[in-house]
Amino acid sequence: xxxxxxxxxxxxxxxxxxxxxxxxxxxxxxxxxxxxxxxxxxxxxxxxxxxxxxxxxxxxxxxxxxxxxxxxxxxxxxxxxxxxxxxxxxxxxxxxxxxxxxxxxxxxxxxxxxxxxxxxxxxxxxxxxxxxxxxxxxxxxxxxxxxxxxxxxxxxxxxxxxxxxxxxxxxxxxxxxxxxxxxxxxxxxxxxxxxxxxxxxxxxxxxxxxxxxxxxxxxxxxxxxxxxxxxxxxxxxxxxxxxxxxxxxxxxxxxxxxxxxxxxxxxxxxxxxxxxxxxxxxxxxxxxxxxxxxxxxxxxxxxxxxxxxxxxxxxxxxxxxxxxxxxxxxxxxxxxxxxxxxxxxxxxxxxxxxxxxxxxxxxxxxxxxxxxxxxxxxxxxxxxxxxxxxxxxxxxxxxxxxxxxxxxxxxxxxxxxxxxxxx
Numbered sequence: 001x002x003x004x005x006x007x008x009x010x011x012x013x014x015x016x017x018x019x020x021x022x023x024x025x026x027x028x029x030x031x032x033x034x035x036x037x038x039x040x041x042x043x044x045x046x047x048x049x050x051x052x053x054x055x056x057x058x059x060x061x062x063x064x065x066x067x068x069x070x071x072x073x074x075x076x077x078x079x080x081x082x083x084x085x086x087x088x089x090x091x092x093x094x095x096x097x098x099x100x101x102x103x104x105x106x107x108x109x110x111x112x113x114x115x116x117x118x119x120x121x122x123x124x125x126x127x128x129x130x131x132x133x134x135x136x137x138x139x140x141x142x143x144x145x146x147x148x149x150x151x152x153x154x155x156x157x158x159x160x161x162x163x164x165x166x167x168x169x170x171x172x173x174x175x176x177x178x179x180x181x182x183x184x185x186x187x188x189x190x191x192x193x194x195x196x197x198x199x200x201x202x203x204x205x206x207x208x209x210x211x212x213x214x215x216x217x218x219x220x221x222x223x224x225x226x227x228x229x230x231x232x233x234x235x236x237x238x239x240x241x242x243x244x245x246x247x248x249x250x251x252x253x254x255x256x257x258x259x260x261x262x263x264x265x266x267x268x269x270x271x272x273x274x275x276x277x278x279x280x281x282x283x284x285x286x287x288x289x290x291x292x293x294x295x296x297x298x299x300x301x302x303x304x305x306x307x308x309x310x311x312x313x314x315x316x317x318x319x320x321x322x323x324x325x326x327x328x329x330x331x332x333x334x335x336x337x338x339x340x341x342x343x344x345x346x347x348x349x350x351x352x353x354x355x356x357x358x359x360x361x362x363x364x365x366x367x368x369x370x371x372x373x374x375x376x377x378x379x380x381x382x383x384x385x386x387x388x389x390x391x392x393x394x395x396x397x398x399x400x401x402x403x404x405x406x407x408x409x410x411x412x413x414x415x416x417x418x419x420x421x422x423x
Contacts, residue, residue, distance in 0.1 A: 019387025
């Protein structure tokens with residue numbers, strides 16, 4: 001692009017993340033002349049680090065209503081766009097273009113390569129195939145508007161004019177990847193109501209020092225009960241991971257928003273049930289069966305085969321049992337104390353890590369201000385919206401990227417058709 005010239009397109013997409021790339025691909029597929037504008041040096045910076053670099057591309061929930069329900073009450077807004085592009089569409093798209101996928105626990109879908117680069121490569125190849133002009137290292141400086149239409153976007157490389165515009169600039173999670181929220185600022189100036197973003201799907205900090213000693217230890221199935229002023233608020237089960245600051249993992253991430261809200265309002269405790277499939281009596285029976293094979297071992301050595309070794313000294317300390325006693329000399333009270341601890345391990349959350357550690361942010365454009373049949377703004381006639389910029393609560397498990405693929409596809413198609421109708 002020549003900085004001093006104006007350039008005219010059918011569709012201009014602002015934001016080169018997954019939603020923006022999908023929107024540009026779809027618009028170009030329909031014959032539109034498309035430009036994709038990204039402020040970073042390259043496309044999909046956050047995409048490349050999702051899922052620990054493995055990229056959980058979607059969730060294999062194939063019935064649209066069931067998928068929409070995963071997003072809570074706001075999921076109803078997704079029913080129309082999901083009828084155009086759902087999780088099966090996502091899998092078919094990547095499979096068709098040479099990226100095989102696999103389904104793992106909790107219906108999470110990953111590339112067989114276990115690499116987010118495979119997803120990135122597929123998208124970039126499709127952009128090239130359909131002739132999308134990609135402009136990177138190009139911040140948008142201003143949005144030009146006349147009445148209820150955008151007339152251009154001013155960038156560091158000059159002014160871009162288009163018949164339709166798609167904004168896919170993301171939320172505020174992981175700002176180092178470019179998600180710094182300026183798109184929401186522009187949209188507010190354009191008349192949209194913005195729900196203030198907060199870090200969502202974010203690890204939880206824990207007060208107890210012993211928790212930090214368990215760094216790296218994970219449990220596939222733990223039940224967490226949130227106690228607010230000693231009263232049960234919610235309880236859910238799933239995978240958790242102990243870290244140097246507290247706890248993480250899918251279960252924790254999905255509960256993090258509720259935990260954060262509770263911390264701000266009252267005194268909060270988390271109760272961990274490390275054996276949710278067993279009641280106390282069944283767990284005691286299992287422990288006794290295990291101990292019968294370790295009668296001549298000390299308590300601390302015998303427990304290592306029953307619970308993870310990292311947890312043994314902590315469990316012994318918290319249950320106030322003597323680690324030096326031999327199993328055949330350990331009183332029943334010690335065994336019962338351990339059982340009760342494993343079924344009700346109390347920890348104290350002190351807060352959530354910030355946006356720099358969040359997978360996604362909540363908040364964004366008020367959903368009532370978007371036509372979800374087309375993803376067109378109700379405030380600006382030629383503006384379409386896609387991805388994390390929308391105010392959805394997204395659970396962990398591929399659901400955030402599915403919103404990107406779905407809304408990007410719908411926005412790209414509608415923007416291209418509207419541009420062609422104005423020709």
